[in-house]
Amino acid sequence: MSQLIKGIYYLPKRSEALEAELHVNGDMVSLHYDGQCREVFELSTLTQHITIPGVPIELSFPDSAKFSAQDPDVRLARTGATMESLEKNKTLIVASMVLVPVLMWFMIMVVMPLIAQASVSYLPDVVSQQMGKQAFAIIERTMLEPSETDVEVQNQVKQQWRDTLVALELSPEKYRLHVYGSEFLGPNAFALPDGTVVITDDLLKRLADKPDAILAVLLHEIGHVEHQHSLSMVAQSVSTAVAFAMIFGDIEGVGEILLGTGSTLVQSKFSRNMEQEADDFALNKLDALGKPADAFAQAMESFLALSEGEPDIKLLKYLSSHPDTQARIDKAKGFKPAEK
Amino acid sequence: MDVTDSINNVQQPAVQSTRLAPVEFSGKGGEFFGIWIVNVLLTIVTLGIYSAWAKVRTNQYFYGNTAIEGHRFSYLANPMQILKGRLLAVALFAAYTLSVQFFPVLGLFFVFGMLFLFPWLINQGLRFNLRMSSYRNVRFSFGGSYGEAFMCFIILPIVGALTLYLAMPWVMSKVDEYIHSNVRYGDKQLNVKLQTGEYYVTCILVMVVMMVGFTLLAIVVGGLAATSAAVSPDFGPGMEEFAALMNIGGIVFFFGYILLICIVSALYRARIRNHILNNSEFEQLTSFKSSVEVMPFAVLMLTNTLAIVFSAGLAIPWAKVRQAKFMADATELEIDNNADAVIDTMEEQKASFAEEAAEIFDVDVSLG
Numbered sequence: 001m002s003q004l005i006k007g008i009y010y011l012p013k014r015s016e017a018l019e020a021e022l023h024v025n026g027d028m029v030s031l032h033y034d035g036q037c038r039e040v041f042e043l044s045t046l047t048q049h050i051t052i053p054g055v056p057i058e059l060s061f062p063d064s065a066k067f068s069a070q071d072p073d074v075r076l077a078r079t080g081a082t083m084e085s086l087e088k089n090k091t092l093i094v095a096s097m098v099l100v101p102v103l104m105w106f107m108i109m110v111v112m113p114l115i116a117q118a119s120v121s122y123l124p125d126v127v128s129q130q131m132g133k134q135a136f137a138i139i140e141r142t143m144l145e146p147s148e149t150d151v152e153v154q155n156q157v158k159q160q161w162r163d164t165l166v167a168l169e170l171s172p173e174k175y176r177l178h179v180y181g182s183e184f185l186g187p188n189a190f191a192l193p194d195g196t197v198v199i200t201d202d203l204l205k206r207l208a209d210k211p212d213a214i215l216a217v218l219l220h221e222i223g224h225v226e227h228q229h230s231l232s233m234v235a236q237s238v239s240t241a242v243a244f245a246m247i248f249g250d251i252e253g254v255g256e257i258l259l260g261t262g263s264t265l266v267q268s269k270f271s272r273n274m275e276q277e278a279d280d281f282a283l284n285k286l287d288a289l290g291k292p293a294d295a296f297a298q299a300m301e302s303f304l305a306l307s308e309g310e311p312d313i314k315l316l317k318y319l320s321s322h323p324d325t326q327a328r329i330d331k332a333k334g335f336k337p338a339e340k
Numbered sequence: 341m342d343v344t345d346s347i348n349n350v351q352q353p354a355v356q357s358t359r360l361a362p363v364e365f366s367g368k369g370g371e372f373f374g375i376w377i378v379n380v381l382l383t384i385v386t387l388g389i390y391s392a393w394a395k396v397r398t399n400q401y402f403y404g405n406t407a408i409e410g411h412r413f414s415y416l417a418n419p420m421q422i423l424k425g426r427l428l429a430v431a432l433f434a435a436y437t438l439s440v441q442f443f444p445v446l447g448l449f450f451v452f453g454m455l456f457l458f459p460w461l462i463n464q465g466l467r468f469n470l471r472m473s474s475y476r477n478v479r480f481s482f483g484g485s486y487g488e489a490f491m492c493f494i495i496l497p498i499v500g501a502l503t504l505y506l507a508m509p510w511v512m513s514k515v516d517e518y519i520h521s522n523v524r525y526g527d528k529q530l531n532v533k534l535q536t537g538e539y540y541v542t543c544i545l546v547m548v549v550m551m552v553g554f555t556l557l558a559i560v561v562g563g564l565a566a567t568s569a570a571v572s573p574d575f576g577p578g579m580e581e582f583a584a585l586m587n588i589g590g591i592v593f594f595f596g597y598i599l600l601i602c603i604v605s606a607l608y609r610a611r612i613r614n615h616i617l618n619n620s621e622f623e624q625l626t627s628f629k630s631s632v633e634v635m636p637f638a639v640l641m642l643t644n645t646l647a648i649v650f651s652a653g654l655a656i657p658w659a660k661v662r663q664a665k666f667m668a669d670a671t672e673l674e675i676d677n678n679a680d681a682v683i684d685t686m687e688e689q690k691a692s693f694a695e696e697a698a699e700i701f702d703v704d705v706s707l708g
Contacts, residue, residue: 008410008411010476010477011477011681012477013477013478013683013684014477014478014681014682014683014684015475015476015477015478015526015681015682016681017411017476017477049400049414049416050396050397050400052375052397052400052401052404053371053374053375053401054366054367054368054371054372054401054404054405055400055401055404055405055412056404056412058414064477064684065477066477068411068412072366083378083393083397086378087374087375087378087397088374089374092378093373093374093377093378096377096378096380096381097377097654099381100377100380100381100384101652103381103384103385104384107384130443131443134443134444134445134446135444137445138444234438238434238437238438241433241437242388242430242433242434243388
């Protein structure tokens with residue numbers, strides 16, 4: 001099988017160029033320029049550059065000289081199946097247009113969260129402990145003030161907490177409740193992965209005559225720790241970030257803003273899922289303790305009162321880290337305990 | 341008679357010592373789409389491993405379709421090098437992210453350490469990128485040192501910040517000067533003479549456009565808010581309309597913001613790219629001319645962005661090809677007719693870890 005390929009010959013390590021021809025005959029290649037045969041090579045001693053559709057082939061010689069073909073479509077006859085053939089395959093291209101979004105959705109919404117959550121359970125305890133400790137050090141310094149709630153009230157809440165831990169067979173060494181004031185957080189409660197739970201003065205004040213509602217909130221927070229939500233969130237966000245970086249590489253300018261927005265939307269969705277899991281945990285445990293699910297609804301209702309008077313901007317719900325408050329209340333009111 | 345003779349002599353055209361050669365880009369959106377979509381598919385299916393091959397193939401497409409006087413550029417990297425680099429870079433990125441999230445205090449030390457690593461990463465990235473680029477069988481290379489890079493990328497920006505950012509345009513000109521004056525083509529070094537004044541003028545223009553732009557945007561969105569207030573005098577029955585108008589206001593703001601970013605981006609990039617290329621030359625070989633116009637560039641960026649958004653990303657390859665063509669059309673070389681052959685003096689280079697790490701941490705500093 002013989003081929004004649006016209007192109008340009010570049011001298012070794014120099015920018016000098018000559019019009020040349022390559023005569024390919026089976027295993028032998030001869031190089032011609034200025035009307036004469038100049039050199040003969042065995043095809044196997046030549047390195048062919050990666051072939052790309054639309055780009056002419058390039059061959060490098062052992063002495064670092066180079067030959068670049070004229071015609072972008074000419075290929076060496078010996079070339080077998082290549083990436084190129086895949087990239088020009090119309091069926092594959094059209095199929096990819098469907099496959100790619102489907103696979104991406106699958107990877108990001110299903111596979112990676114699964115991997116992230118599975119890997120989280122292999123993390124040694126010391127990780128959650130350190131994470132909680134170090135995070136708390138920063139939070140305490142920046143957002144929390146000493147509590148101004150009545151000492152008696154504090155003791156009551158802490159007693160209820162201890163009783164609950166015993167009833168649910170949870171470790172009191174791990175789960176430690178703190179009461180703090182916080183102008184920054186307002187009425188709020190949060191849990192850290194090492195079992196530290198904080199409830200603020202303002203929230204205690206709001207739920208002053210509803211101890212069961214306070215319990216519901218604390219159970220929700222315990223739910224976060226039991227399900228290792230903070231760790232999952234981190235594992236999941238790291239893997240999404242890495243995946244985006246690998247697949248899309250470096251897209252300049254506004255593309256980055258769009259990817260970031262997409263990433264945020266995915267994260268918010270996961271956050272909402274986790275909040276729902278924590279809600280379910282709270283509702284189930286309330287039932288196990290013989291408390292009415294309505295206690296949870298009462299707690300949520302106090303949050304609803306906070307957001308009253310603000311316009312309901314629909315698009316913002318996709319950025320929300322928590323499910324819609326009314327939806328959570330409705331769920332509590334219609335709650336049926338899970339089968340034991 | 342003497343006078344007319346000398347006038348005639350003056351009017352003889354000088355012998356041309358240089359010739360103009362435009363940069364030609366022959367890539368096509370449709371052709372690249374095939375390459376790109378298969379790249380993405382295989383990257384997802386191989387959990388990212390294929391991304392190294394994808395990158396080499398993409399670069400080879402763009403390099404191989406860029407030509408001057410019929411000679412095409414070449415991208416020489418080996419996918420395995422890139423893969424090794426990427427795996428190491430991913431490990432570094434994961435370590436950084438995890439430490440910042442899990443051990444916030446440790447994270448601080450990590451961040452501090454990265455400060456000292458960055459100049460090295462940037463240098464290695466530039467070195468690798470250039471080293472893998474070849475034109476007419478001669479490779480490019482990068483000659484910057486760690487010290488210079490540390491000065492440019494760490495010290496000077498701090499100085500700039502300390503002067504309340506007044507010195508930032510000067511810092512930016514220093515950074516560009518560092519990068520470009522260390523570019524080598526074979527045995528030739530790029531000669532670069534940048535004017536700080538140009539950077540100041542550009543930055544001032546950018547700020548003016550931003551202020552005008554934001555004011556206009558505020559007026560438009562504010563007008564919508566005022567309208568909505570008129571529609572719902574009290575927060576009662578008018579809430580629906582108010583919310584709807586707020587939604588529309590949000591969308592208008594979003595698109596207005598994208599438009600503003602495109603214009604401001606185009607303004608800076610066009611002016612600075614033109615300035616750098618117009619003041620760069622390989623002595624006794626060639627000088628460069630760049631004539632990117634701001635508004636057409638802004639329109640290009642805007643249409644690309646909108647296309648990408650509305651095509652859910654499928655327009656990305658088309659947008660990239662469009663941009664490459666636009667840039668090539670605005671670039672010319674003025675080549676010395678008496679130029680000698682350029683000699684390739686470089687040795688082989690190994691891993692691309694630094695380039696990959698630099699890219700993942702978004703410190704990829706590009707040329708032109």
